[in-house]
Amino acid sequence: MAVERGDAAFVAFEHVQKSYDGETLVVKDLNLSIGKGEFLTMLGPSGSGKTTCLMMLAGFETATHGEIRLAGRPINNIPPHKRGIGMVFQNYALFPHMTVAENLAFPLQVRNLGKAEIEAKIKRALDMVQMGRFGGRRPAQLSGGQQQRIALARALVFEPELVLMDEPLGALDKQLREHMQFEIKHLHDALGVTVVYVTHDQSEALTMSDRVAVFNDGRIQQLAPPEELYERPANSFVAQFIGENNTLPGTVETIADGACTVRLAGGELIEAVPVNVSAAGERTTVSIRPERVEFKPERLPPGARTVEAEVLEFIYMGDTFRTRMRVAGNDNFVMKCRNSIGQRKLEPGERVAIGWVTPDARALDPH
Amino acid sequence: MADIPADQSAGIMRAADGRPLKVALARAQTRARRRAFLLVAPLLFFVLVTFVVPIGQMLHRSVHNPTFVDNMPQVAAWFRDTPAGTEPDEAALAALIAYLAAAAEARTIGAVGTRVNYEMQGTRSLFTAAGRRAGRLEAPYREALLDIDAKWGDPALWSTMRQVSTAYTANFYLAAVDRTRDLDGSVTRVAPDRAVYLTLFQRTFLLSALITFLCLLLGFPIAHLLATLPLRYSNLLMILVLLPFWTSLLVRTTAWMVILQGQGVLNNALVSLGIIGDTGRVELMYNQAGTVIAMTHILLPFMVLPLYSVMRTINPSYVRAARSLGATSWTAFRRVYLPQTLPGIGAGSLLVFILAVGYYITPALVGGASGQLISNLIAFHMQNSLNWSLAAALAALLLAAVLALYWLYDRLVGVDNMKLG
Structure with a gap:
């Protein structure tokens, strides 16, 4: 993982550690720098330390060790209300006893702004999230999506340079969530604020972010733009966590010049890109995305190696077909085909030769 | 909407068997409602007996005290029939003395005295003393009573007796806020040393x-x-x-x-x-x-x-x-x-x-x-x-x-x- 030392990073975590009980580390040596105007997502399963990192940045948790800097200034000892960071909470945390307008006025009032200025800013913020007519309502009178927008407007109304979002879309249904992802992304583009976004939903992370930091076990497993994260996962955890993934355990047979051959459990030999392996004889797990698996010989490059597969189950999913097959002893090998014109449906029990292009097979750590 | 039988002409929704939907609904829920009522009935009964009735009785007692009228109905009737401030005539006094004698015999004289004493301190002994000698009194009764105790001539005493002669009275509420009635029945503050x-x-x-x-x-x-x-x-x-x-x-x-x-x-x-x-x-x-x-x-x-x-x-x-x-x-x-x-x-x-x-x-x-x-x-x-x-x-x-x-x-x-x- 690359750390740009000395970089004029807007937000920087340096060797940050966090422990709640003095026995175990929730965050283990975190190094992360976030550029100004960037949309960075912290993605990971629950308990991976991502929310703790966000809370340390917001000032609600103190780092046990290490330094957190905001615009070059160490903020470890600055209380949350002096950090000037906007935050959107998972449950929105709109004050239930205040109207929408009063909620938005709150950060401006505590900053002692003039009445006219406050009103102008509230109006602009409400218009920004297309909620201009809702200033007099109470949060309880709004739908989930509307509350989400107000929470967003409140976090932005005092024009912070950094906005933190803690799983802000977790409580919305799927359709609304996708719509709001789009809106948040547009707001980010329009305002140019730096956003640190926490989620455990990988599709959310991929659609919205400039870069994604995948957390597991208190460490960043990979920090990369979405495309690289999906196409070139750095280890088995990332490959498994992001998207669907087929794994084939095996042993490295030969390795040279950015290519290797792997002997699978069933004796088959395949080619792969060595990622976490360095020498012949090492144990490895080869990872291949289901949609990159092909069974029509004409679609594979000439001379590509194929592997024998036995179809176990065929699932019709509308836009795609999912075929579960046994490959090299693995019963859960999945092939995804687009439901395109003339696409053939494989029958259970059928035996086919499947293949893929070598860069899609990545030899990762045996997990 | 097609499968709900609706009587469009009458505008009444009907159940499948043709009965109005409201009737059908009420009938369907009757059993459940009755069972729910039976479940709470013991509690209702308990609350009624131990809470509502005693409180009601207490509230009633605060405006109702029939001691005087029960024991001296004829004297009470005389008070009722005459305007306030009337001097008691011989007939009324005769009735009073007759009842005093009877009450002394029945040992209820103390109750009447106590009732008057609530409103005017120091009058209980007046009644018990008069009761002891009531049997031997002869006309003219006015002089005879005054002979027992000169206080029987006090208009305040008669005013007080007039007040307690009715069963229903607001006097206890007046007393509870340190008020009393003076001779002509208007409400005044009690003496500062009695206001508690x-x-x-x-x-x-x-x-x-x-x-x-x-x-x-x-x-x-x-x-x-x-x-x-x-x-x-x-x-x-x-x-x-x-x-x-x-x-x-x-x-x-x-x-x-x-x-x-x-x-x-x-x-x-x-x-x-x-x-x-x-x-x-x-x-x-x-x-x-x-x-x-x-x-x-x-x-x-x-x-x-x-x-x-x-x-x-x-x-x-x-x-x-x-x-x-x-x-x-x-x-x-x-x-x-x-x-x-x-x-x-x-x-x-x-x-x-x-x-x-x-x-x-x-x-x-x-x-x-x-x-x-x-x-x-x-x-x-x-x-x-x-x-x-x-x-x-x-x-x-x-x-x-x-x-x-x-x-x-x-x-x-x-x-x-x-x-x-």
Whole structure:
């Protein structure tokens, strides 16, 4: 993982550690720098330390060790209300006893702004999230999506340079969530604020972010733009966590010049890109995305190696077909085909030769 | 809509068998409703017998006292038939004496005397003395009565007798607010040295307000701790809060007596620490201080529990949000946390105040003379002076005050917002 030392990073975590009980580390040596105007997502399963990192940045948790800097200034000892960071909470945390307008006025009032200025800013913020007519309502009178927008407007109304979002879309249904992802992304583009976004939903992370930091076990497993994260996962955890993934355990047979051959459990030999392996004889797990698996010989490059597969189950999913097959002893090998014109449906029990292009097979750590 | 049979012409929805839907619905729900009623019927009966009827009787007694009219119907009739201020004629006096004699025979003369004595002190002996000699009196009765005691000529006595001669009277309520009727029946204040109830009401409400305030002051941080501590600590703390509930009220009050009295634990500790001298022992008991201290302790859980139940539901992210928006911890508390605890503050304060207003045992034991509350006087009239009607009137006034308070609370905060646990 690359750390740009000395970089004029807007937000920087340096060797940050966090422990709640003095026995175990929730965050283990975190190094992360976030550029100004960037949309960075912290993605990971629950308990991976991502929310703790966000809370340390917001000032609600103190780092046990290490330094957190905001615009070059160490903020470890600055209380949350002096950090000037906007935050959107998972449950929105709109004050239930205040109207929408009063909620938005709150950060401006505590900053002692003039009445006219406050009103102008509230109006602009409400218009920004297309909620201009809702200033007099109470949060309880709004739908989930509307509350989400107000929470967003409140976090932005005092024009912070950094906005933190803690799983802000977790409580919305799927359709609304996708719509709001789009809106948040547009707001980010329009305002140019730096956003640190926490989620455990990988599709959310991929659609919205400039870069994604995948957390597991208190460490960043990979920090990369979405495309690289999906196409070139750095280890088995990332490959498994992001998207669907087929794994084939095996042993490295030969390795040279950015290519290797792997002997699978069933004796088959395949080619792969060595990622976490360095020498012949090492144990490895080869990872291949289901949609990159092909069974029509004409679609594979000439001379590509194929592997024998036995179809176990065929699932019709509308836009795609999912075929579960046994490959090299693995019963859960999945092939995804687009439901395109003339696409053939494989029958259970059928035996086919499947293949893929070598860069899609990545030899990762045996997990 | 096609499968719902609707009588379009009549505009009535009908069930599948053609009956109106409303009838069908009511019939379908009758059984369930009847069963639900049977389930609550025992409780309803219990509440009716043990609560509604006695309270109704008490309220009735506060305006109804038939002692005089029951024992002296003919005298009462004479009072009814003549205008106020009429001099009693011989016929009326003859009836009075006849009844006095009969009552003395039946040993009920004391009851009538007591009833008149409620309104005019020092008249009970008048009746008993007259009753003893009534059998031997001869006309002219006026002179004969005056011969027994010159007070029988006092117009105030006859005015009072006229007042008590009706079974229904508002006089007990007048007495309960330190008012009485003068000779011509208009309402006046009683003599300052006899006025006790208004000051006592005032003291009761002031002390209750003080106790409520102290409970809130002490209970708020505890409730907050309970609501925010990890479960294993908060459970322990909750047991400590509830512990007083499991101890007898009498034991708790007695414990306070041990602690607070002149030679008690607290004073001894202060003396041995040299903070106060042996002669300067603080009087913490048998005065208002004792009542306030002991009642605050006893009523504290009633404040903590509603507060706790409200605070537990307040998500910590509200305060965090306020802090992230730039509020200091004090501003976040004042503008975000405190307003959300209002339902709990309201419920707890109302509960503690209402309990305090009617509290009896603790002030009776540790209150001394200055720490007595109105309920102690109600008990006195129930048990010692046996003026149940006055006790009932005082209790009814207390009830009315509490109901008024409840109404006020509903107007200001809304009872729907109240959370009791």
